[in-house]
Structure formats: C-alpha cells, structure tokens
Amino acid sequence: MKTETGARTEEAPSGAAGGPGAAPGRGRGARALDARSLVRPAVIAVLVICFLLFIPSIFSLYYVDAWTQVAIYSIVTLGLGVLVGRVGMVSLGQGAVLAMGAWVAARLLFATGLPFPVVLLAAGLITMVLGTLVGLPALRMSGLYLALITLMLAGAITVALATINFPNGGNGFTGYDGSTVHIPPIRRPSIATTDPAFFRYSVVAAILMFLLVLVHLRGRPGRAWAAIRQSESAALAGGINTTLYKLWAFALASFITGVAGGLVAGSYRYLNSLTFSTQDSITLLAVVLMGGAYSMTGAVVAAILLKFLQALLNDWGVSPDWLTILFGIGVLQVLTTAPRGIVEQMPKDLARLWRLLRGVAARPAAAREPAE
Amino acid sequence: MIEVSDLTVRFGGVIPLDGMSVTFERGTCGLIGPNGAGKTTFFNVLSGFVKPVSGQITAFGEDLLKMAHYRRARWGVRRTFQTEQAIEELSVYEKVGLIHEQSKVTGSSRREDVLGAIDFVKLDIDPNAKVRTLGAAQRRLVEVARAVVGKPRLVLLDEPAAGLPEEETELLSEVIRAIPEHMGALVILVDHDMSLVSSCCEVTAVLDFGRLIASGPTDEVLRDERVMRAYLGTEEVMA
Ligand SMILES: Nc1ncnc2c1ncn2[C@@H]1O[C@H](COP(=O)(O)OP(=O)(O)O)[C@@H](O)[C@H]1O
Numbered sequence: 001m002k003t004e005t006g007a008r009t010e011e012a013p014s015g016a017a018g019g020p021g022a023a024p025g026r027g028r029g030a031r032a033l034d035a036r037s038l039v040r041p042a043v044i045a046v047l048v049i050c051f052l053l054f055i056p057s058i059f060s061l062y063y064v065d066a067w068t069q070v071a072i073y074s075i076v077t078l079g080l081g082v083l084v085g086r087v088g089m090v091s092l093g094q095g096a097v098l099a100m101g102a103w104v105a106a107r108l109l110f111a112t113g114l115p116f117p118v119v120l121l122a123a124g125l126i127t128m129v130l131g132t133l134v135g136l137p138a139l140r141m142s143g144l145y146l147a148l149i150t151l152m153l154a155g156a157i158t159v160a161l162a163t164i165n166f167p168n169g170g171n172g173f174t175g176y177d178g179s180t181v182h183i184p185p186i187r188r189p190s191i192a193t194t195d196p197a198f199f200r201y202s203v204v205a206a207i208l209m210f211l212l213v214l215v216h217l218r219g220r221p222g223r224a225w226a227a228i229r230q231s232e233s234a235a236l237a238g239g240i241n242t243t244l245y246k247l248w249a250f251a252l253a254s255f256i257t258g259v260a261g262g263l264v265a266g267s268y269r270y271l272n273s274l275t276f277s278t279q280d281s282i283t284l285l286a287v288v289l290m291g292g293a294y295s296m297t298g299a300v301v302a303a304i305l306l307k308f309l310q311a312l313l314n315d316w317g318v319s320p321d322w323l324t325i326l327f328g329i330g331v332l333q334v335l336t337t338a339p340r341g342i343v344e345q346m347p348k349d350l351a352r353l354w355r356l357l358r359g360v361a362a363r364p365a366a367a368r369e370p371a372e
Numbered sequence: 373m374i375e376v377s378d379l380t381v382r383f384g385g386v387i388p389l390d391g392m393s394v395t396f397e398r399g400t401c402g403l404i405g406p407n408g409a410g411k412t413t414f415f416n417v418l419s420g421f422v423k424p425v426s427g428q429i430t431a432f433g434e435d436l437l438k439m440a441h442y443r444r445a446r447w448g449v450r451r452t453f454q455t456e457q458a459i460e461e462l463s464v465y466e467k468v469g470l471i472h473e474q475s476k477v478t479g480s481s482r483r484e485d486v487l488g489a490i491d492f493v494k495l496d497i498d499p500n501a502k503v504r505t506l507g508a509a510q511r512r513l514v515e516v517a518r519a520v521v522g523k524p525r526l527v528l529l530d531e532p533a534a535g536l537p538e539e540e541t542e543l544l545s546e547v548i549r550a551i552p553e554h555m556g557a558l559v560i561l562v563d564h565d566m567s568l569v570s571s572c573c574e575v576t577a578v579l580d581f582g583r584l585i586a587s588g589p590t591d592e593v594l595r596d597e598r599v600m601r602a603y604l605g606t607e608e609v610m611a
C-alpha cells in the first residue's frame with residue numbers, strides 16, 4: 001500500500017503532459033546537427049513541389065494515373081513497413097484492410113454528401129477499428145504463425161467483401177443494387193475531379209499520412225516499438241506495455257491504410273470484388289521488403305515497384321506475370337544479401353560502382369607512375 | 373527487502389525452481405549456482421515473464437506476483453539480461469530514458485535522472501550517441517544505467533560481467549557496489565566470476581537444481597562443502 005503511493009508521487013509531476021523528452025545536454029555536435037536536419041526536409045519539400053507541378057504536365061494521363069496509384073499505395077506500404085520494419089510483426093492482411101477502407105469510403109460517398117476529406121477521415125477511423133481486430137492475433141503469436149493467421153483473415157475478408165459486393169449506388173446497408181444498368185461513378189472531391197487534380201490531392205493526402213507516421217516514429221511509440229522489435233522481454237523490463245504498443249501499431253497502420261482505401265475508391269471510381277485480391281496482401285509484403293521496411297523512403301520505393309513498374313510493363317505490352325517472378329527474385333535477394341532493402345542497398349551499390357569507375361579511370365595514371 | 377517462500381516453477385517435465393525459499397535483506401546480494409540451477413528463471417519470475425505454479429514473493433511489503441509485468445519495472449523491478457539487449461537505433465539517452473517515458477516522469481527531473489544514471493555508471497560518452505556505435509563494455513554499462521535510472525527498488529543483474537576483460541570487470545564492480553547507497557535499491561547479482569561476487573556481495577545465496585542449498589556471508593558460503601560439491605564437475609573451479 002505504502003509503496004503504491006510512492007509510485008504515484010513519482011508520476012505526479014507529469015501534470016504538464018508527456019511530450020518527447022527535452023534533448024539531453026547541448027552536445028558539441030548539436031548545432032551542426034540542427035543545420036543538417038533542416039537540409040533534408042527542405043530538399044524533400046522542393047522535390048515534392050516539383051513532382052506535384054511537373055508530373056501532370058510531362059506525363060500522359062495514363063502515367064499520371066500510375067503516379068496517383070504510387071502516391072496512394074505508398075501510404076499502404078508505409079503502414080505495412082511500420083508493422084514489419086519497426087515493430088517486427090509480419091502481417092499478410094493489409095491488402096484486405098485496404099479493401100475494407102475502400103468499401104467504407106465508397107459506401108459513405110454514395111450514401112452521404114459529406115466532404116471528401118471527412119469521408120477519408122471516417123474511412124480511416126472505421127478501418128482502424130476493424131484492422132486492429134485483424135491485429136489481435138499478434139498479441140499471442142509472432143513470426144510465421146502471425147503471418148499465416150493474418151493471411152487467413154485477409155482471405156476471409158476478401159471472400160466476405162466479394163459476397164456482399166462493393167457499393168454501386170444502391171440502397172440498404174451494402175449499397176449494392178444488382179439490377180442497376182447505369183452505375184454512377186464514385187464521387188471525387190469537388191476540387192479534384194480531373195485526373196491531374198486527383199493526383200495532386202492524393203499526393204497531399206499521402207504527405208499528411210507520412211507526417212502522421214513520422215510524428216509517431218520520432219516520439220514515444222517509435223521508441224517503444226524499437227524496444228519491442230529488439231526483444232519483447234527487454235521491452236517489458238523497461239516498463240513498456242507491449243500489448244498496448246503492438247495494438248497501437250496496428251491501429252496506426254490500419255488508419256492510414258483506410259485513408260488510402262478511400263483514395264483508391266476516389267481514383268478508380270468503380271469498385272468491384274475483383275479490384276482487390278488476397279494475393280495483393282502477399283505482393284504488398286514482397287515490395288515492402290524489397291523497398292526497405294525500415295525506412296519511409298523505402299515505402300515510396302515499394303509503391304513505385306508495385307504500381308509504376310506495373311504500369312510501365314503494361315504499357316510495353318509485357319505480361320504482368322513477369323512482375324510476380326521479378327518480385328519473387330527480388331525478395332530472395334533482399335532476404336539473402338540486403339536485409340534493409342533497396343533504399344539502403346542502392347547507395348552502397350552506387351558507391352561501389354563509383355569506386356570501380358574511378359579505379360578504371362585512374363588506372364592509366366597508375367600504370368604510368370612506375371615508369372617515371 | 374524481498375522474501376521468497378516455496379517458489380516452484382515448472383516447464384513441462386523440467387522443474388527449474390523447486391520450492392525455493394530465500395530472503396534478501398539489503399545492499400548487494402549474490403546469487404550463484406552452476407549452469408541450469410535456475411538463477412535466470414528466478415529473475416524471470418521476479419520480472420513477471422514466468423508464472424510460478426506455487427509460492428509467494430513479498431517485495432518491500434508488496435505482493436509482487438499480483439503486479440502486471442510491465443508495471444513491475446515502473447514500480448522498481450529492474451534488470452539486465454544475460455544476453456545483450458542493445459536497441460541499436462536509439463541513442464544512449466533515449467534508451468536509458470525509455471522507462472521514464474513510460475512512467476511519464478517528465479521535464480527536468482527526467483533529464484536529470486537520465487543524465488545522472490549515465491554519469492553514475494561512469495559512461496564518458498555523448499548521451500546523443502547511438503547505441504550501435506558503442507563497444508561491448510559500454511553497451512553493458514548502458515544496460516546497467518537503464519536498470520538504475522530513476523527510483524529502482526530491486527536491481528537484478530544477470531551475469532553482467534560475462535565476457536568482459538578484467539579491467540572492465542573491475543570498473544563494473546565499482547559501479548555495482550555503489551548502487552545500494554546511491555540509488556537506494558536492493559541488488560541481486562548473478563555471476564560466475566567469484567571474485568566479482570565476493571567483492572560486491574556481503575551475503576550470497578546458492579541455488580542448485582532449483583533449491584537453495586546455502587545462504588549467508590559470502591566468504592562462508594563459498595567455503596561451504598555442499599557448495600563446493602555442487603560446483604564440482606562444472607566448468608567453475610572454486611578458489
Ligand atoms: N522457457 C523455458 N522452457 C523450458 N525450460 C527452460 C526454460 N527456461 C529455462 N529452462 C530450463 O530451466 C533450467 C534452469 O535454467 P536457467 O534458469 O536459465 O539457469 P541458470 O540461469 O541458473 O543457468 C534449465 O534446465 C533450462 O534448460
């Protein structure tokens with residue numbers, strides 16, 4: 001009893017709300033670090049703005065749509081990256097979570113006149129609840145078992161969605177009318193009805209989702225996740241409520257994936273059960289591993305592999321089966337030689353290539369030297 | 373003070389703790405025994421990772437077994453692990469401060485505590501350095517800092533000196549000896565290095581096959597015949 005009070009008084013000064021701890025001692029390198037940490041966001045901001053302005057004007061509508069998909073799916077791969085890379089929970093159910101988000105958003109867009117951002121938010125929140133349920137097995141199992149059970153749940157959800165169908169403007173809870181001849185398209189935001197405008201809209205939404213995740217990673221949950229990934233017992237010994245933080249990760253991933261589902265609904269405009277397959281969940285994991293589950297850039301690379309490459313091959317008339325084979329080889333390569341994915345491997349490979357080229361360029365000079 | 377009575381743990385057919393009863397009063401207490409004697413399992417029970425089939429543990433008047441495992445650390449049960457648990461992507465400051473962050477100690481008291489703990493273990497490094505850049509001995513000290521930060525009540529050290537060279541062990545032993553006085557905690561030290569145990573611990577308990585076979589002043593315990601016999605045939609040669 002007495003000790004319990006002791007613990008409370010220890011917590012008492014927390015009245016002024018959490019917030020990440022003040023940075024420790026103004027170390028020597030602190031100022032240099034500040035300058036460097038400003039350069040990166042600036043570069044990224046400039047790149048993003050160029051991207052927003054130029055993509056719709058230099059690419060054909062076909063590729064603008066491909067880039068829209070890249071923006072949307074980078075949110076999905078980011079969510080899966082948090083689960084796999086940051087917490088160490090392999091989920092094969094994120095494709096189904098995306099489908100749930102799309103279903104909810106489509107239903108709301110047909111049934112209500114709510115503004116599009118509100119629908120996205122609602123789809124995110126509802127999917128968050130459903131997706132966290134998909135994550136519940138993670139509290140009891142890990143590794144292969146978790147992967148299998150989430151895959152089975154994904155399969156069940158896909159079947160269920162195929163049975164109740166995606167909303168097509170009908171009435172009732174499911175919003176599906178099988179007898180409709182003229183199917184109305186899913187509503188888009190009034191400021192983004194055209195494809196280039198919807199592309200920009202999606203990029204902005206994706207940036208917001210990336211910022212949301214960044215705030216988590218930099219804060220208390222990010223550090224707790226890092227501890228859990230290292231070792232669950234060590235995390236517990238550090239006072240971390242591992243149950244809470246694992247569910248938190250699933251909630252965050254499901255929320256942003258739900259928002260992405262809303263964007264999918266808006267970009268496709270017509271959804272049916274063929275839009276999403278259970279295999280998508282597996283492909284998602286493959287590209288996330290290839291891109292690099294540990295980094296946010298890796299999520300973008302993963303989305304490019306998934307959606308831009310697909311559009312490119314399709315444009316060139318190459319069978320999409322090749323993509324499956326390519327992903328298979330890619331995952332093998334990642335698992336055997338580059339566990340941190342393309343984002344970390346590429347700079348290393350480029351550096352090696354650069355050294356090689358420099359070596360080749362320097363050779364004539366080196367050959368002359370002994371002669372002198 | 374911690375009182376353990378009749379503690380039994382079973383993993384299927386294995387009984388790593390078999391009716392263990394022991395009392396640790398204050399200061400730094402040793403817990404020794406051959407490999408597989410059940411020392412780590414005992415720590416796991418105290419941390420809440422392993423549920424005993426029977427037994428009672430009272431720590432500072434509180435029933436420890438009733439407490440949720442993640443709460444125990446906040447309450448004051450701290451430990452290091454036999455295998456390294458470095459969280460490479462965090463900085464030293466972040467890692468040592470994890471527990472404070474969870475128990476919501478904020479502001480200047482948190483900073484003071486964390487920097488104080490890093491100072492206490494005599495880690496002479498930039499607190500912003502990433503754990504991945506540290507050497508083995510420094511990482512070990514970070515683990516100890518993490519175990520003593522804030523208000524620890526019970527600090528469990530599981531073979532903290534394993535694999536460390538002699539001078540590093542010497543430094544570590546100074547730090548361990550200082551914990552009870554500076555941090556006000558009871559320390560239980562498990563190690564196979566008998567000179568470390570005798571230099572840190574006034575009293576020592578000996579486990580063998582999950583039973584307590586001796587306890588008392590360290591030098592007497594180490595001379596005890598049953599203890600010598602328990603260690604015979606294991607890799608440890610008693611002085
Ligand atoms: N999780 C577990 N499952 C089954 N047996 C275990 C488990 N943990 C420990 N043991 C067994 O319990 C016994 C005591 O182990 P441990 O407590 O690690 O010994 P010590 O730390 O004293 O060397 C050993 O025989 C070990 O194999």
Ligand SMILES: [Mg+2]
Nearest residue numbers: 411412413454
């Ligand atoms: Mg052990």
